[in-house]
Amino acid sequence: MSKAVRTCATILAAGGIAALGAPAGCTGTIGDQVHEPEGPGSSPANGAGGSLGTSGQSLDPGTVAIHRLNLAEYDNTMRDLLGLPAADAHPSATFNFPPDDRGTDFDNIANVLTISPLHVSCYNTAVTTLVPAAMSNPAQRSLLTSCDLAAGGATCAKSSLASFLPRAWRRPVSDSEIADLMAFVTLATTQGDSVEVGFDLAVEAALLSANFIYRPEFDPVPGSMTPHPLSDYELASRLSYFLWSSMPDDTLFAAAKAGNLHEPGTLSSQVTRMLADPKAQALIDNFAGQWLLIRNIDTVTPDAKLFPQFTSDLRAAMKTEAQMLFQQVAFGGLPADQLITAEFAYLSDPLAQFYGLPPVGSTQPQRVDLTTNKQRRGLLSQGLFLTVNAHANITSPVLRGKFVLTELLCQSIPSPPKNVNTTLTPDPTGMHTLRQILEGHATNPACSGCHNLMDPIGYGLENYNPIGAYRTMDGLLPVDATGTLDGQNFNGELDLSRIVGSDPRFPPCLANKLYTYALGRMPDLTDANSLDTPTLSSLSDGFKKSGLQFAQLIASITSSPPFLTRRGVQ
Amino acid sequence: MSTDLRNGPLSRRLFLGGAGAVLGLPFLESLAPRTARAQAAARATRVIYWWMPNGFWMDSFRPTTTGTGYTMPPLFTPAMDALRADFSIVTGLDNSIASPDGLGDHASGTAGFITAAKAQKNGPLQLGVSADQVAAQKVGQLTRVPSLSLGIDGGAAAGGCDSGYSCAYCRCLSWSDAMTPLPKITDPLEAFNTLFMGYDPGASQAEIAKRQLYAKSILDYVNKDAQSLQLKLGKSDQVKMDQYLSGVRALELEIMKAGAAGAGMSASCPGMPPPSLSSLGGGNTGDTEPNEIYLKHVQLMLDLMVLAIECDATRIITFQQGNSVCNQTYDNLGIPGGHHDISHHGGNPTNIAQIVQINTWELQQLAYLLTKMKGIADGVDGSNLLTNSTVFVSSDVSDGNRxxxxxxxxxxxxxxxxxxxxxxxxxxxxVVPAPSWTTLPPSSGVPMANLLLTTIATLGVTGVAVGNSTGTLSEV
Structure with a gap:
């Protein structure tokens, strides 16, 4: 288990690869033993591609701030590292971690993921609870130590740490790093406690360490703006946190150790393998959960007096329906535009009944054909979308229209100006539809600029009440579901979904969202020297050529220069 | 093998994580003689910063006359009548530094609430140190918990918070430095444990000392480890990692105080069973919670605040009653719709009447807190918790519409x-004659920051600044 070369010992110079001496960004010291996450092996020179502008000057791959594991990442990493039992699989909830902050769309944007004393206190409570629990659970214990600590003493503790620590820190570790942790074994035995107590303390310390809490990526020269490839271990973490919201597994560590993870063939086969792994469901929870507001169904509170049928079963069925359609896009090869236009849905009995469809004969979701159905097509007709984009007591053509524009087509819409009344009061007499009340926006010049973009999209969804039930009347008047999207007139959801699904802005918008999520930073679309704009353009070209295959988009993102390289900050 | 580890998580959790489940009141009582505490506390002042969302109906908030003979405005009466001698109404202060870039007044106003600083909209977080933290950095070490940040809503797990501002600005009042928001605790039991954790009645002195040694050794290790990691990072990441190091140091102090508590560092406390919202379906993880839970939640947090200062577990508290753009519903007042939606009144009399109802309810909650504090003797000179405290209440904006x-x-x-x-x-x-909402009152030019500076001066903290402060206010 030894090796004297560091994985980050090379950088990419303009026009080629140049091996430099030991950079400041490396851990340990030359000549020190290095323990890899997956047994012994030699470490490669990393030749992942930088990107050159036509002038020969490197374009900027951007930089990602040191990334604190967000709540989902922390939970999943602890689950995979310690084999947490299902009941304890969400430490962030068990130990009341403060919620993550979002930049705009996602909670994995590194530069707004902060740490406060409350966080450190929560981490501490979590590890001082979960590590002793793992040590006393035989199945979990085997992930921490495979020898007999009582009989093997310090030797066993050391070899256990040598295999645990590289997994925990997701990179090779040096002898001196292990020695630092072995001090806890010495401390415990000096205090009259066992080696086991000391080993437990060492594991707790390793998991409270910044090397675990953060995902550090190193620049050979921290102040240098010259792009350089990530180490294969850093790349392994980028892949696993993008696709799994968790740490790399043994196979991925092995590829990093072998030194060829960055090679296109290996990279591509690893990505394919990872997408087929159940852990890739994290993309549903965390990417789609935020992009499509799926997470918000858990806490949305429709008016219980008006909508007694909005039960916890219905809430859950709506969530499942939305997740399963996205799942088909992400993992089932369904072209991404069918997220909007799918002529089928995954419905269980409560939801089928709620939609006015024949029972599916199961409380579990079944695929239901909607080809001849005139009321439901894809995302925009889903109970979840319609409910999380409504007010508690009335629909919101504004929110629904705004979602289509900002989240599906990536158009920016300013918030309302000051000093306007944004409250809408439903007409208790039933003599005015909400649409009629809202149409006041179109005549008020302070409002019309933006609302004339949003509201006429949302009007097309007025056939669905605040919890997504189909309706033909609003109050005493029939629903008028005619609308306009950028000058295209339509009538009702089926029309609207067809227009949105074929809108040329949809594929680049999805590419932009996924790229942002993959990198954990906002794309820089203003700097001409940034690689983000050309990368996004090439991503959406490839995405379109593939017939809007999500897997293709992921493959393109993970092989794009901004995903494979980074630079320092001056 | 030591029994604390062999026995699994409970005993370790007890030491550092939360004694709430087993904390016996008689044990707490025994920690320090009441008179000793009372004597010590006679010199202690406390400060509470209470944020209420979406502004106020100013025409019913702002008295039309000044001085001690002012006429109690409608929002305040009758709830605050009996407290007339115990509070002041302060109007006309300017916190325009908290204006947003473009839109997002609720986010920037919340961020600037007690920082009196401007929030950076795009890129990394950038604000300023909040008044409570300016104070905590000077006198926080006098209590076991340097300062306590409480709130109601965690925040929705997806979607934007306010006009492109990071959710951190909407959800955190307390900032320990310009880049570091201090998240609030929204779970009453977690807050209780934070205040009163650290004791294991069953442990011997030797056992406590050993646990403390182990815990401190881990923190020493991660501190050193993080510093060596920091050396390998670029400048901006180094700064970011300071947040981690500050957190580690804070925890270390807590542990040392917890160890010292058995020797009388902590005060004795009256009883309060560990609070829980579980009978109402648990605490909140979204942006607003059902009305019935909300009412109970606010009440529990107010009780905890009083308990915290009465026990001298902390002297500095912030309380965020919802998050920015708070759309809390008020079924208890018979009001349909959410608070933020309603606050955009546009002059509509129905909205205005509803805002007045909500504000009146809010001041009833304030009256509850102040009355409770006033009823608790503090010290030997006939003073009480209210005479020994400063309770600052304001909002992210003045008028919720404007x-x-x-x-x-x-x-x-x-x-x-x-x-x-x-x-x-x-x-x-x-002085602005009512009704005035249609006309923006001119700025007084006196920054809110000066009042914030005045509040921390009541803690004995001087020679500092808060945001754009220029000095304290002698009038208040």
Whole structure:
């Protein structure tokens, strides 16, 4: 288990690869033993591609701030590292971690993921609870130590740490790093406690360490703006946190150790393998959960007096329906535009009944054909979308229209100006539809600029009440579901979904969202020297050529220069 | 093998994580003689910063006359009548530094609430140190918990918070430095455990000392480890990692205080069973919670605040009653719709009546807190918790419709340990005749920051600045 070369010992110079001496960004010291996450092996020179502008000057791959594991990442990493039992699989909830902050769309944007004393206190409570629990659970214990600590003493503790620590820190570790942790074994035995107590303390310390809490990526020269490839271990973490919201597994560590993870063939086969792994469901929870507001169904509170049928079963069925359609896009090869236009849905009995469809004969979701159905097509007709984009007591053509524009087509819409009344009061007499009340926006010049973009999209969804039930009347008047999207007139959801699904802005918008999520930073679309704009353009070209295959988009993102390289900050 | 580890998580959790489940009141009582505590506490003042969302209906908030003879405005009466001598109404202060870039007054106003600083909209977080933290950095070490940040709503797990501002600005009042928001605790039981954790009645002195040694060794290790990691990072990441190091140091202090507590560092406390919202379906993880839970939640947090200062577990508290753009519903008042939606009144009399109802309810909650504090003797000189405290109440904006950050509504409760002059309306700038919402009052030019500076001066913290402060206010 030894090796004297560091994985980050090379950088990419303009026009080629140049091996430099030991950079400041490396851990340990030359000549020190290095323990890899997956047994012994030699470490490669990393030749992942930088990107050159036509002038020969490197374009900027951007930089990602040191990334604190967000709540989902922390939970999943602890689950995979310690084999947490299902009941304890969400430490962030068990130990009341403060919620993550979002930049705009996602909670994995590194530069707004902060740490406060409350966080450190929560981490501490979590590890001082979960590590002793793992040590006393035989199945979990085997992930921490495979020898007999009582009989093997310090030797066993050391070899256990040598295999645990590289997994925990997701990179090779040096002898001196292990020695630092072995001090806890010495401390415990000096205090009259066992080696086991000391080993437990060492594991707790390793998991409270910044090397675990953060995902550090190193620049050979921290102040240098010259792009350089990530180490294969850093790349392994980028892949696993993008696709799994968790740490790399043994196979991925092995590829990093072998030194060829960055090679296109290996990279591509690893990505394919990872997408087929159940852990890739994290993309549903965390990417789609935020992009499509799926997470918000858990806490949305429709008016219980008006909508007694909005039960916890219905809430859950709506969530499942939305997740399963996205799942088909992400993992089932369904072209991404069918997220909007799918002529089928995954419905269980409560939801089928709620939609006015024949029972599916199961409380579990079944695929239901909607080809001849005139009321439901894809995302925009889903109970979840319609409910999380409504007010508690009335629909919101504004929110629904705004979602289509900002989240599906990536158009920016300013918030309302000051000093306007944004409250809408439903007409208790039933003599005015909400649409009629809202149409006041179109005549008020302070409002019309933006609302004339949003509201006429949302009007097309007025056939669905605040919890997504189909309706033909609003109050005493029939629903008028005619609308306009950028000058295209339509009538009702089926029309609207067809227009949105074929809108040329949809594929680049999805590419932009996924790229942002993959990198954990906002794309820089203003700097001409940034690689983000050309990368996004090439991503959406490839995405379109593939017939809007999500897997293709992921493959393109993970092989794009901004995903494979980074630079320092001056 | 030591028994604490062999016995699994409970004993370790007890030491550092939360004694709430087993904390016996008789044990707490025994920690320090009540009279000893009372004598010590006679010199202690406390400060509470209470944020209420979406502004106030200023025409019913702002008295039309000033001084001690002012006429109690509609929002305040009758709830605050009996407390007239114990609070002041302060109007006309300017917190325009908290105006947003473009839109997002609620986010920037919340961020600037007690920082009196401007929030950076795009890129990394950038704000300023909040008043409570300016104070905590000077006197926080005197109590076991340097400062406590409480709130109601965690925040929705997806979607934007306000006009492109990071959710951190909407959800955190307390900032320990310009880049570091301090998240609030929303779970009452977690807050309780934070205040009163650290004791294991069953442990021997030797056992406690050993646990403390182990815990401290781990923190020493991660501190060193993080510093060596920091050396390998670029400048901006180094700065970011300071947050981690500060957290580690804070925890280390807590552990040392927890160890010392058995020797009398902590005060004795009255009883309060560990609070829980579980009978109502648990605490909140979204942006607003059902009305029935919300009412109970606010009540529990107010009780905890009183307990915290009565026990001298902390002297500095912030309380965020919802998050920015708070759309809390008020079924208990018979009001349909959410608070933020309603606050955009546009002059509509129905909205205005509803805002007045909500504000009135809010001031009833304030009256509950102040009355409770006033009823608790503190020290040997006949003073009480209210005379020894400063309770600062304001909002992210002044008028919820106009979103102005000048003419801010402030209620200053308590006597600040004798440093304040409660019982008056202090007006900065010209008196505004009601009704005035249609006309933006001119700025007084007196920054809110000066009042914030005044509040921390009541803690004995001087020679510092808060945001754009220029000095303290002697009138209040």
């Amino acid at each position: 979103h102005n950050h000048n003419d801010m509504p402030v209620i200053l409760g308590g006597h600040g340990g004798g440093a304040l002059h409660p019982g008056q309306h202090v007006r900065y700038g010209p």
